[in-house]
Amino acid sequence: xxxxxxxxxxxxxxxxxxxxxxxxxxxxxxxxxxxxxxxxxxxxxxxxxxxxxxxxxxxxxxxxxxxxxxxxxxxxxxxxxxxxxxxxxxxxxxxxxxxxxxxxxxxxxxxxxxxxxxxxxxxxxxxxxxxxxxxxxxxxxxxxxxxxxxxxxxxxxxxxxxxxxxxxxxxxxxxxxxxxxxxxxxxxxxxxxxxxxxxxxxxxxxxxxxxxxxxxxxxxxxxxxxxxxxxxxxxxxxxxxxxxxxxxxxxxxxxxxxxxxxxxxxxxxxxxxxxxxxxxxxxxxxxxxxxxxxxxxxxxxxxxxxxxxxxxxxxxxxxxxxxxxxxxxxxxxxxxxxxxxxxxxxxxxxxxxxxxxxxxxxxxxxxxxxxxxxxxxxxxxxxxxxxxxxxxxxxxxxxxxxxxxxxxxxxxxxxxxxxxxxxxxxxxxxxxxxxxxxxxxxxxxxxxxxxxxxxxxxxxxxxxxxxxxxxxxxxxxxxxxxxxxxxxxxxxxxxxxxxxxxxxxxxxxxxxxxxxxxxxxxxxxxxxxxxxxxxxxxxxxxxxxxxxxxxxxxxxxxxxxxxxxxxxxxxxxxxxxxxxxxxxxxxxxx
Amino acid sequence: xxxxxxxxxxxxxxxxxxxxxxxxxxxxxxxxxxxxxxxxxxxxxxxxxxxxxxxxxxxxxxxxxxxxxxxxxxxxxxxxxxxxxxxxxxxxxxxxxxxxxxxxxxxxxxxxxxxxxxxxxxxxxxxxxxxxxxxxxxxxxxxxxxxxxxxxxxxxxxxxxxxxxxxxxxxxxxxxxxxxxxxxxxxxxxxxxxxxxxxxxxxxxxxxxxxxxxxxxxxxxxxxxxxxxxxxxxxxxxxxxxxxxxxxxxxxxxxxxxxxxxxxxxx
Ligand SMILES: Cc1cc2nc3c(=O)[nH]c(=O)nc-3n(C[C@H](O)[C@H](O)[C@H](O)COP(=O)(O)OP(=O)(O)OC[C@H]3O[C@@H](n4cnc5c(N)ncnc54)[C@H](O)[C@@H]3O)c2cc1C
Ligand code: SF4
Numbered sequence: 020x021x022x023x024x025x026x027x028x029x030x031x032x033x034x035x036x037x038x039x040x041x042x043x044x045x046x047x048x049x050x051x052x053x054x055x056x057x058x059x060x061x062x063x064x065x066x067x068x069x070x071x072x073x074x075x076x077x078x079x080x081x082x083x084x085x086x087x088x089x090x091x092x093x094x095x096x097x098x099x100x101x102x103x104x105x106x107x108x109x110x111x112x113x114x115x116x117x118x119x120x121x122x123x124x125x126x127x128x129x130x131x132x133x134x135x136x137x138x139x140x141x142x143x144x145x146x147x148x149x150x151x152x153x154x155x156x157x158x159x160x161x162x163x164x165x166x167x168x169x170x171x172x173x174x175x176x177x178x179x180x181x182x183x184x185x186x187x188x189x190x191x192x193x194x195x196x197x198x199x200x201x202x203x204x205x206x207x208x209x210x211x212x213x214x215x216x217x218x219x220x221x222x223x224x225x226x227x228x229x230x231x232x233x234x235x236x237x238x239x240x241x242x243x244x245x246x247x248x249x250x251x252x253x254x255x256x257x258x259x260x261x262x263x264x265x266x267x268x269x270x271x272x273x274x275x276x277x278x279x280x281x282x283x284x285x286x287x288x289x290x291x292x293x294x295x296x297x298x299x300x301x302x303x304x305x306x307x308x309x310x311x312x313x314x315x316x317x318x319x320x321x322x323x324x325x326x327x328x329x330x331x332x333x334x335x336x337x338x339x340x341x342x343x344x345x346x347x348x349x350x351x352x353x354x355x356x357x358x359x360x361x362x363x364x365x366x367x368x369x370x371x372x373x374x375x376x377x378x379x380x381x382x383x384x385x386x387x388x389x390x391x392x393x394x395x396x397x398x399x400x401x402x403x404x405x406x407x408x409x410x411x412x413x414x415x416x417x418x419x420x421x422x423x424x425x426x427x428x429x430x431x432x433x434x435x436x437x438x439x440x441x442x443x444x445x446x447x448x449x450x451x452x453x454x455x456x457x458x459x460x461x462x463x464x465x466x467x468x469x470x471x472x473x474x475x476x477x478x479x480x481x482x483x484x485x486x487x488x489x490x491x492x493x494x495x496x497x498x499x500x501x502x503x504x505x506x507x508x509x510x511x512x513x514x515x516x517x518x519x520x521x522x523x524x525x526x527x528x529x530x531x532x533x534x535x536x537x538x539x540x541x542x543x544x545x546x547x548x549x550x551x552x553x554x555x556x557x558x559x560x561x562x563x564x565x566x567x568x569x570x571x572x573x574x575x576x577x578x579x580x581x582x583x584x585x586x587x588x589x590x591x592x593x594x595x596x597x598x599x600x601x602x603x604x605x606x607x608x609x
Numbered sequence: 610x611x612x613x614x615x616x617x618x619x620x621x622x623x624x625x626x627x628x629x630x631x632x633x634x635x636x637x638x639x640x641x642x643x644x645x646x647x648x649x650x651x652x653x654x655x656x657x658x659x660x661x662x663x664x665x666x667x668x669x670x671x672x673x674x675x676x677x678x679x680x681x682x683x684x685x686x687x688x689x690x691x692x693x694x695x696x697x698x699x700x701x702x703x704x705x706x707x708x709x710x711x712x713x714x715x716x717x718x719x720x721x722x723x724x725x726x727x728x729x730x731x732x733x734x735x736x737x738x739x740x741x742x743x744x745x746x747x748x749x750x751x752x753x754x755x756x757x758x759x760x761x762x763x764x765x766x767x768x769x770x771x772x773x774x775x776x777x778x779x780x781x782x783x784x785x786x787x788x789x790x791x792x793x794x795x796x797x798x799x800x801x802x803x804x805x806x807x808x809x810x811x812x813x814x815x816x817x818x819x820x821x822x823x824x825x826x827x828x829x830x831x832x833x834x835x836x837x838x839x840x841x842x843x844x845x846x847x848x849x850x851x852x853x854x855x856x857x858x859x860x861x862x863x864x865x866x867x868x869x870x871x872x873x874x875x876x
Contacts, residue, residue, distance in 0.1 A: 069820065069822060069842075070820050070842040070843075071842060072822075073800075073819075073820035073821075073822050073842055074800060074802075074820075074842060075798075075799065075800070076795060076799040076800065076803060080795060080799075081705065081709075081710065082710070087710060088710060088711075088712045089708075089709075089710060089711065089712055089713065092712035095724060096724070097721070097723065101721065102718060102720075104718060104720045104724045104727055105712045105714070105727075106712070106724075106725060107711055107712040107713070107725060107726050107727065108710065108711060108712075108725065108726060110725065213825075213828050213829045214829065215828050215829075215831075216831040216832055219831060254825065255825070256822065256823040256824065256825045257823070257824040257825055257827075257828045258822035258823055258824070259822060259824070260822055267822075379832065380832045380833065380834050380835075382824075382827070382828075382832075382833065382835060384817055384818055384824070385824035385827055385828045385835075386828075390828075422817060423817075424798040424811065424812070424815060424817050425794060425795050425798045425799060428794075428798070428815070436771075436790065437677075437678040437679065437767075437790055437793075438677065438678065438679075438680065438764065439680050439682055441679075442679055442680065442682060442684060442687070443682070443684065445815060446684045446814055446815055449815035449816065449817070450815065450816050474716065475714060476714065525721075525723050526723065527722065527723035527724075527725075528723060528724065528725050529722070529723060529725045
């Protein structure tokens, strides 16, 4: 029997990035909030300090910060005709665990989505005609625009202290920034980071081909910065241990550096770590959440009643929690009916390697998680798709994050996988190779979705999440096209040998791509094709808000977190200013 | 290539190490922020450390095989000289070998390549099974052990594992080979604290600075040649601890509500 605890105003399922933000906004509004985090408490000191933080084997290869899949794995198949099998070790994406979530060990690449990507269906049909979108794709408009989100992007970036060069402030274009960006209300809080060597070579080459290079917007800070919460971040040291690591220098924006110290001092907030939420509990009418059930580290089960439930446990976990709790109609790929698990999307990645002469010392280890230079000329609808048979796009740039050698020891094609020639090639190329990342959008397809696995269980005997995913043909065509453009820039960089190809199917879970899993609890204007309304409130259970990249109807070209943060602030404002005035009521009539 | 004896290995390794130490003294000026002088040679694990996991016959195969996968050459030590067998031994004998972070529930199916590892074996079990099958196989076919074969025949045998699907006591040969190669590369490049990469030999060879982690002043000196000796976690004696300058440390995390342990706990 679960021990029933005292009711609180709100409970957070997960205390990662979104959980920390909502905790802060709701306690500030006077609510008593309990945050339940399945992983351990962890802080910059002592948890993220050197020398132990500089351990490629533990953090990159063995993935010490990631969800323990001996307790909770997921299963995967490419399509409904295959049997999904457990992802027994994480490779292609890395769900985080522990206080601060994946935002502890993210890179900090911080982009706003473009307006045309928020309106992808209506925009595409208007510009290219109704039949242009592949009928397999279930892409849809978000129900918000870039202009709607601008104030929330702005607030989130000033919380993070993001370093970048604005390209468009209130409609005025600024040289050196991204000329394609939608108007922002003010410049980035801090100037762009220093430009590493390979990135500088890329900038010159891209400009020589008529493209528009700009520095990557980075939440590895270029200089000390005090955010509106009164917390001070330091300048990034280009330490080379960023993605998959906590930052020892207080230089990467993460819940620990931007918000948690303030939140944890608030008397209205109670944090419980090592607390695994099993389900959201519903009243008999199935229209009201009564709280959650969780298990602590010692195996004791608790019921935490709450007036308001915030589900913020990362995209994939949000979807699973909805399914485990029986909230919303699960998606059925045969009929196309149902919404929970629908429109699961990812990111379509490829890379180009540029092998330089031995005189060019790239120094790949002098890098940060979000440094470098890129172009947006092939993002979203920034180029004419008329002649092509695809929608969407990719950015690419010289954005290397590290030179840690277990994972980074590039060799040109034709090199054997081992032996004397392999070793010779590793020594020859290690310090003389640049990699261009081609980071592409991912369109929702009727074939790709999330549901509960019929066979495999977690440590609490609950079904694992089942992922059914393969790259839509649309996205493979996009990747081939843009990767070709990146190859041309690589050649203009003066590489002796330039190697790369667009993403090829089938999707595999054996190779890291990104942890940009999206969809499954999509936001929208129509409850037939969405799980939450534009304020991220559940259509079915109005005192439940579901927040994260699971709200994306499909994935845009850029990395997700700036948009996740903006949506979180937008939802928090709607809860505080509107929902709390009439608790239990839907903010949008279905 | 001629087959090296154990003695020649150590002679060669010693010579290379000396050459590398000499090179390591040609340092760039110290980075202003975290300057430290020429670090003494790192204390890595001995290539001869006792094995926790491997039986003698297994150790002979692994020592011989890793020496073919990453050989000693003019660039410097190979996997054997760098202590990679010790690294693999400790990995297999420790938590990782026992299946740490490996989801292990059945049912078991071979699956598709894109579904990743689907065997019921822990890494330690996988090695034990495969190594026994390899020993038996070489014994049966050649009436000897792998380590006694000439180098080119060892290479050919490793290739047959790399590309083969034959069952090594239930382990597909290519799966075993991939595991062996991955562990060899890990041990060669991981911090010496794990028992391989003795004297940071691989880092010196490619020019990786190791646990040293601050390049703010160098990153915009484009093309600069970084020649300072690398640093391992074990010898980082800066012990630089950052103190958050403004905010106080957060209060302790609230404990879970205490539950009186009833005899019949559980759900
Ligand atoms: C290696 C890596 C690199 C990345 N780099 C970038 C980047 O450069 N740019 C970018 O835009 N994005 C990046 N991301 C993505 C970014 O980290 C996420 O978008 C962001 O952290 C999402 O915030 P969240 O709050 O939704 O989830 P998280 O921050 O992951 O927080 C979710 C929390 O919920 C907890 N939780 C889950 N289930 C339960 C449960 N049942 N009970 C209790 N607690 C639970 C988890 O333990 C976790 O702490 C990266 C991600 C990874 C893994
Ligand atoms: S690269 Fe910069 S932001 Fe990232 S962990 Fe290192 S110092 Fe921190």
